[in-house]
Amino acid sequence: MEDASSHAFEVSDQLSEDCYREVERVEEISDPMLAEVFRYWHSLAAGRAMPLAREVDPLGLPRRALGYIFLVDVEHREAGRLRFRVRLAGTHAVEQAGFDPTGRYGEEVPGSEPVAARMANAVASGRPYVADVPLTWSSRNYKRYVTLVCPLADEDVAPGAASKVTRLLAVIHFQ
Known part of the structure; x- marks a missing residue:
């Protein structure tokens, strides 16, 4: 596999209505695999704003999505800055992307600014x-x-209080 530094990244996505949207219900997700992962996440949340990172169980994740799953650690830095590090990258997604970002920080992957x-x-x-x-x-x-x-x-918070996001569960489907 090639190293990410050998790729010429030119990501053309921006935060806009046509490519990015927050979701609250599974009916808002047209891709069946993504919808299954959302159902899993929502079931773990069990009425809370979000589930705890430790509640994510690979055996509970939709089987067909396992190779496309990413776990990304969120590091909270000084002055509200964030840093993202790929903890786990699914084998199918790595194969499709052509490189393995496991263990890398976002800024180590050229062109990752829109993703961040x-x-x-x-x-x-x-x-x-x-x-x-x-x-x-x-x-x-x-x-x-x-x-x-x-x-x-990482921890539950009182209803109405802001939760501190420490990890992201992602699924990526190349088409």
Whole structure:
């Protein structure tokens, strides 16, 4: 597999209504695999704003989505800055992307600024989102990808209080 530094990244997505939207209900998600992951996340939340990171169980995740799952650690830095590190990248997604981001920080992957902007919004809002993004950075024959990103916390908070997002559960589907 090629190293990410060998790719010429030119991601053309921006935060806009046509490619990025927060979701509250499974009916808002047209991709069946993403919808299954959302159902799983929603069931873990069990009425809370979001589930706890420790509640995510690989055996509970939809089987067909396992190879497309990402877990991303959220590091909260000084002055409200965020840093994202890929803890786990599904084997199918790595194969389709053409490189493995496991263990890398977002800024180590060229062209990841729009992805980081979307993830920062999920951290700030504490809400899942779906994005349908033109794919311009892969050497593969995919034209776009759809992704669902769901926030996770380390501890429960009182109702109405802001949860601190410490991890993101994501699924990415190349098309």
